Structures are given as C-alpha cells and as structure tokens.
Amino acid sequence: MTVRLYYQDPFLFHFKARVLSCRAEGAGYAVELDRTCFYPEGGGQPTDQGTLGGRRVLAVREEKERVLHLLDGPLEAEEAEGLVDEARRRDHMEQHTGQHLLSAAFLAAIGTPTVSMRIGELDCTIDLTRPALSEEEADQAEDLVNRVIREDRPIHCFYPSLDELETLTLRKTPQVDENIRVVRVEGFDNSPCCGTHCPSTGRVGMVKLRRWEHYKGMTRVTFLCGNRALADYRWKNRAVNRLAETFSVRDQGMEAKVRALADDHVEAVRALRRSRADLLRHEARGLLEAAPRLAGGLALVVHRLGDGHGIEELKVLAEALVKEPAVVFLGGAGGERSSLLFARGAAVAPDMSVLLKASVGPFGGKGGGNPVQAQGGVAGEHLDAVLAAARAKLQGG
Template identity: 35%
Template sequence: MTRKIYYEDSYRKTCNTHIVQQHKDEIGLYVVLKETIFYPTGGGQPHDTGTMNGVVVTQVEREDGEIRHYIETALPEGEVTLELDWNRRFDHMQQHTGQHILSAAFAESLGYETVSFHLGTDLLTIDLKTPSLTSEEALHAEDLANRIIQEARPIETNWVSREELINYPLRKHPSVEEDIRLVIIPEFDYNACGGTHPRLTSEVGTIKVFDWEKHKGNVRLQFVCGDRVRKQLQGKHEAIRNLTSTLQSPEGKLVEAAEKLLHKQKDQEKEIESLKEQLLSFELKDLVANAATKVSYTYIKGAFTHRPIKELQTLAQNITEEYNQTVVVLTVQNDEKLQLVMAKGSEPAVDIRSVAKLAFHLINGKGGGKECLVQGGGEAVMTPTEFLIQIEELLD
C-alpha cells in the first residue's frame, strides 16, 4: 500500500519514488507508487493534480486499498519524479481548513453541527443541522471564524488509536478503527480528518459566507476561503461596474434603478398584451368579413407564418364564442413546423377531430383536443395556404 507522504507534510511539492505497478481500468491508465505526495479524492476534498516525470496526472483515487494515479501516457518502470500543481493544493488547503473553522464556529456559537461538506471548483458548501438560518446567525459565525484565522493559531496533526479518542473533544467520531489522524486547532476544533491543511489558521486568509438555502430539512450554506474570496470579489466588482454603466446609476442606487426598470418592463408587457388583444380583435373582424357560407355552417380560414400557436388558439376560440355557427381553420408555419388550429361553435354538426386526424396525416404530424377545439402540427411539407386547401376538401 502506498505510504501517505501527503498526510505527513502538506507543503511537500516534489518527491522521488518508484512505480509499484501500472495498469488500466474503466477510468484509464494508472500507476501505483511506493509513496506519494498526491492526495486522492476523499472526505469532501478533490484530488491533487500535477506531473509524474513530466506526464500529467489527471486524477488520483483510492481503490481496493491502493492509491491510483491516472496518467495520460504510459511510463517506463523504475524511479519517477512527482511534482504537485501547488496552486491547486494550496487552494484546497485553504478551503478545507476554512471549512473546519467555519463548521466549528457554527457548532461553538450556535450549536449547529455540520452533517456534510463539498469542496467545489468555485464555491464550498456545508449542510448545517438546523431547519433555518438567519442573517444575524450567519454573520455571527463568520465573524468568529475570521477571528480564529486572524489569531494565527497553530494547526496540529496527531495520529491516535481508537482508545485514545476519549482524550479529545471531537465534534464527530471517525468511522475508521485504526490509523486515525486528528487535525487540531487547540482550544477550538478537534476533528478526525485525512485532508491537507496549512500550519497556521492565518494561512486560510479569510472566510466569506455568500448564501444559504433549505436542503432536505437542513440548511445548505455557500462560502469561500482564502484567495477565492478575492477572486469572487473581483467578479462581483466587475458585475457591479457593468451594471452601473448599463443602468446609468451609481452603485448605491443600483437596486432602486433595477426596480424602476422592472416596473417599466411590467408596464410595457401589459401594454403589449393590450395591443395584442386589439390586434386579435381586428383580425377576428377581418376573418369574419371574409367568411364563406357552407351548407350547415359558416367557414372561416386563415394562413399565417411565424405566429405563436397559442395566439391562434385564442383567435379561434374568440370567433367561435361570438359566432356559434362557425367552423374555424387556422394554419401557421413556424420554421420547419406546420401547425393547425381547428375550432367550431356549438351549432355545426362537424366532427373536427376526425378531420384534423386526416389533416395531420398529410403533414406527418399529430395533435389532439376537445370536441370544439383541436390543435397540433407536423412537417412543413407544404405551405400554410396549400394546407388550408387540403383541409377544406376534407371538410367538404
């Protein structure tokens, strides 16, 4: 089994070691080493990356009691030089230790225990065992966590047996029975953890809570630590700067400017809906004026392009509600789709569903509806006007 150098010294960036075996699995080509500085995925922390004799290490996983280093190309047997992607490693050290500190702060100040943890590429999340969280509580825990960071407390590691755990006030007891590694911030946090951590809390830099939401009866909290705070701040600063330019408003009045814009948009949407209703009213009169008289009903038809099918449904229903002796057929082409709306008033003894079924067959389509309203569509194998002619023949 690979010796865990990364447990012993999180700061070790290079290492010379030997390949024990080289194989391939469903993920890809991997090597097992005599010893390693690469951290495998586990405990909520992602794996390290880097190089092995210059060959990129893309993934590191623990499988069947061994640590598998997945590489892009095969390596000759013998000694290899490992080199970490240090920026990634140190980021994970900051984030993981920041999570320890923030979780301890919630437990210490509010009694909210952390039940799960995830370290993502942009944000971190912890699930707190509480049904709700207030802004004041979140800020209180964040302040405590940052005080611990500023005090530059030492971060210690200690290997203990199961029997020795009684000597430490652990927040959560480990699931393993042996080789238990404790990460300790004296007089604040005692945690069983195999992850990578800095030597002092001050190296975490800072912690910032962003948001939280309810999740499966708990609260899922989003936050970042260390250099990620600066990156997030830069991103938010650029977004605010763009908004101040777009909205022509100073930063302090962005919310007010956005609310005015939203109110204006709602007013415009109401005005548009009113104009659409007027347009449909004019279209209704125009279609009725050009209606044809059949033996037992008045036939109204219309062919369109680039019109929402819902608008035509509304138009057809409005006509049949006002003129109950009518049969209405409206066709429309939207891109490569040919669509149909058929409606009838209460008087005509016409089975529009049967007619529509035959019509849909002509365009390799399908549809459905009620006795007085049918809609559907298919392929644009003909123009809307040609489709109308075919439907009128079916009706006749």
C-alpha cells in the same frame, strides 16, 4: 507502506522517490513509491495531480497502507522525480481548512453540526442538521469564521494517545479506531481528519457563503474559501459595476433598479397582449365580413397568421369569431413548428376534432379537442396544405 511526506510538510511539492512497482491498470499505470508528496483522495479532499518521472499523474488513491499513483504511461527508471500541481493543492488546502473553520463556526455560533462535506472543482458544500437557515444565522457563522481567520490562529495536527483522546472534545466522530489524527485550530476546534491543512487560519484568507438550500431535511450550504472567494467576488463585482453603468445607478442601487425593471417588463408585456387582442378582434370582424358563405349561410373563415404568432393569438381570433353562431374558423399560425386551431359557432354541425385529425393526419401532424374546438400542430411547410385540405372537406360536405 508509503511514507507520506505531505504530513511532514504540506508545502513540499517536489521530491524524489524509489519506484517500488509499476503495473498496467485500466488505460494507464499504477505506480507505488517508497515515499510521496502526492495526497490521495480522502477525507473529502480531492486527489492531487502533477507529474512523476515525466508522466502525468491523473489521480492518486490509497490502498490500505500504500499510496498508488495512476499515470498516463509506464515508469522504467528505479527512481522518479515527483512534481505536485502546487496551485491545485494549495487551493484544496484553503478549501479544506476553511471547511473545518466554517463547520466549527456554525456549531459555535448557532449550535448546528455538519454531517457531510464536499470539496468540488468549482465550489464546496457542507450539510447542516437543520431544515432551514436564516440570513441572520448565516451571517453569524460567516462573521465568526472570518474573525477566526483574521486572528490567524495556529493549526497543527497530532496523534493523541487513547488516554489523551478521552480528554478531547472532537467536533465529529473519528472514522478509524487507531492512529487517529486530530487537526487542532488553537482554542477553536479539534477535528479528526486525514487531509492536508494550512498551518494557520490566516492562510485561508476568507470564507464566503454563496447560497444555501433545503436538502433532504437538512440545509446544504455552498461556500468558497481563499482565492476562490476572491475570484467569485471579482466577477460579481465586475458584473454589478457594468450593469450599474448601463443603468446609470450606483452599485448599491442595482437590486432595486433590476426589480423595478422586472415590474415594468411584466406590465409592458400585459399591455402588449391587450393591444394585440384588440387588433385581433378588429381583424376578426374584417375576416367575417369577407368570408364566403357555404350552404345554409355558414360563414367559412380560413386564416393564417405569420411567424411570431401562435396558439394564443389564434384563440383570441376564434373567441371573437364563434360569437357568431353560423361560422367555422380554420386558423393556422407560426413558422417552422406551427399551430392549428379549428373552431365553430353553436348553430353549425361539423365536428372540429374529427376535421382537424383528418386534415393533419396525412401531413404527420397531431391534434385533438372536442366537436366545438380543436387544436394541433404540423410542420410549418405543410400548414397551408392542411388548411386547404380542411377547407375542401367542409366545402365537399
């Protein structure tokens, strides 16, 4: 049974211990000590890391009563010095304690329990038993949790007797039957938990909700505590300030500014599309006038649009051209990946789908459609050759 020093003092990051065993495991070594400050993954809190006897501690896990340290190399000495990655652990304590407070706040403010939690490398989540959450409800919980933080209430952990346990209102059901450890936030929350926590609510600093979304009939809330919340505020504040400077507005005016820009953009794209279509229709008239006539007076228009053009422009050209009953249009557009569109007027016979398939096939292209119009694609380097092959087939027939 390993003595867990992190329960006696969660701020003890440096210790000495006797090495009880060291065995090869996977790519590393599993080490058991008589006592440890390393917190093993559990209760939603991620594993501690650090060094032990000069080796790197990659992960720590529980095996019944023992704590096993997974190292990148073997330990030979009988005694080893352990150094827990303090910043990482302090961060986990802030996130974990903040999660207790936030779950208790959601319960107190809007009556919604938490069913699961996760402390990730970047952010944390809780799942609430409700399908939706309004901004007002989220604000209520966020206001309450931050008020409790500012009140700097004491937090302590204890192991109640079974009699005492019956008198307690626990926020969630314990996962073990005996030696239940309760984390108490004075006057606010009692929760069974095996993690490490801050000694008072003020140490959490702040809890900030980032976003929430519907998740399997529940609401998944993503949040950040302590330094993570500060870091998040910092980058967002910088981004908003830089953008506000770029657009010469106050930061509070940025959202309205961006929405207005987005609307302008949509309108500009529509106007550009209309102008391009006008130009293409104009171009279609010129192409038709210059087109050679085949047998029966059929006008053959073969045209390639350059880079930056695609199937949409070919469709506009085709639509304008095939108003003429005796026309066949063989169109190509684009650069590396190119598009093809073949279309004909109502008074001529060639099957465009058959023609397109037969023309792109030898060049590894694909396509299909109906007798009147077909579209496809081929590698840009073969586009001219495909158009020439189709033209030859039409002229030959």
